[in-house]
């Protein structure tokens with residue numbers, strides 16, 4: 122670090138924070154899970170007490186230094202990357218469960234708590250926190266709130282924002298805020314809590330989150346169905362929904378993804394004989410009988426689409442193996458390709474077949490474009506894989522393909538992103554989806570929260 126211009130600021134920070142609340146691992150904090158983006162912070166602060174963030178804001182504001190909040194750094198659109206240098210504010214040390222309340226069915230947590238821990242702790246008292254991003258074992262709840270993260274269970278239970286009852290934190294003028302709390306209903310004033318959910322760390326710093334929990338479903342049954350054609354695979358959800366079936370997850374995996382996974386050394390034994398398109402249907406309910414009745418009815422209905430195979434996945438171990446395969450998809454494709462860029466467009470479910478057809482047509486000899494994702498909510502993880510293009514061809518291709526993809530999403534009445542956010546990497550496309558007036562209102566909101574533009578600048582828009 123070049124200490125010179127930062128010396129007075131550093132001295133003040135050293136007075137406020139103990140030595141173990143700083144990190145010098147600049148490499149780690151220069152990256153997140155966004156491909157091909159590296160931005161180095163000038164300072165890394167990892168507070169152990171959220172109250173110290175007020176001091177951090179005061180000092181940063183005094184010296185006009187930007188602050189970039191960072192959760193677990195699993196974001197894929199560069200939200201946590203310190204593009205303007207300055208202070209990386211990491212929440213790793215703020216990882217306490219403050220309160221787990223069975224009476225109100227709530228959990229109050231600090232932002233650095235890993236999402237899976239919230240699920241595990243809630244389930245110990247038969248409560249359930251449904252949002253389940255594939256990264257749940259490594260991402261933090263603060264990042265989930267900032268991105269409004271989703272996951273396979275969104276089809277039945279919704280996304281992170283549907284569970285946020287209360288938020289506490291700091292505005293960029295150093296004042297604290299407290300929105301909502303343990304109340305289930307609250308219509309006082311504008312819903313600032315909802316505004317912060319999905320604000321990608323650009324409006325305010327979140328230090329405490331109150332989440333709604335629900336009773337834990339007692340049983341579940343996973344069903345894995347293999348289809349010969351993509352069209353029948355993608356139509357299967359509409360078919361079973363018409364007959365009243367309501368899975369808690371409906372996921373799809375392109376057969377090309379499976380073919381690629383089969384070339385790699387993996388522990389996913391179930392995929393050995395799969396040659397078609399996979400659909401996962403997971404059913405949950407209050408008894409074994411209830412969930413197996415739904416699964417059997419689903420298998421019966423699907424017969425009219427001539428599936429290549431249908432498997433009831435019965436043991437928790439086998440279920441975990443199949444889910445782990447689905448959750449590992451991004452990593453498997455990354456291992457396979459020379460390089461990879463992924464986007465997460467979303468379209469109305471009815472437009473999935475036409476959108477997926479068009480996505481497949483984006484592939485070239487040297488670049489493969491494929492998709493998998495959430496059939497239940499139309500959110501496609503489009504992966505662009507560099508198979509054997511050279512660096513300059515790859516750079517040109519990735520720009521062309523991304524542009525075509527985002528046009529496609531909007532032409533199909535969809536959106537640029539279903540869960541990963543705009544961040545750094547998609548901001549130049551924002552004006553394709555929103556009018557000048559829309560964006561101007563967004564910028565006015567940003568200015569109202571952060572008049573000096575010191576919180577995570579350069580994200581969503583410039």
Ligand SMILES: Cc1cc2nc3c(=O)[nH]c(=O)nc-3n(C[C@H](O)[C@H](O)[C@H](O)COP(=O)(O)OP(=O)(O)OC[C@H]3O[C@@H](n4cnc5c(N)ncnc54)[C@H](O)[C@@H]3O)c2cc1C
Nearest residue numbers: 192193194195196200255261263264267270271322327540
């Ligand atoms: C393998 C893999 C699978 C994934 N699967 C999914 C998925 O299924 N669904 C999904 O939605 N996403 C998924 N993601 C993306 C990522 O995990 C999510 O966006 C997640 O919510 C990011 O959390 P994080 O703690 O890593 O946040 P970070 O990446 O560190 O930060 C994300 C954003 O949150 C802001 N932020 C973090 N904490 C705070 C805070 N306390 N106050 C204010 N702003 C804050 C940051 O400034 C940044 O803009 C996946 C990523 C990977 C690598």
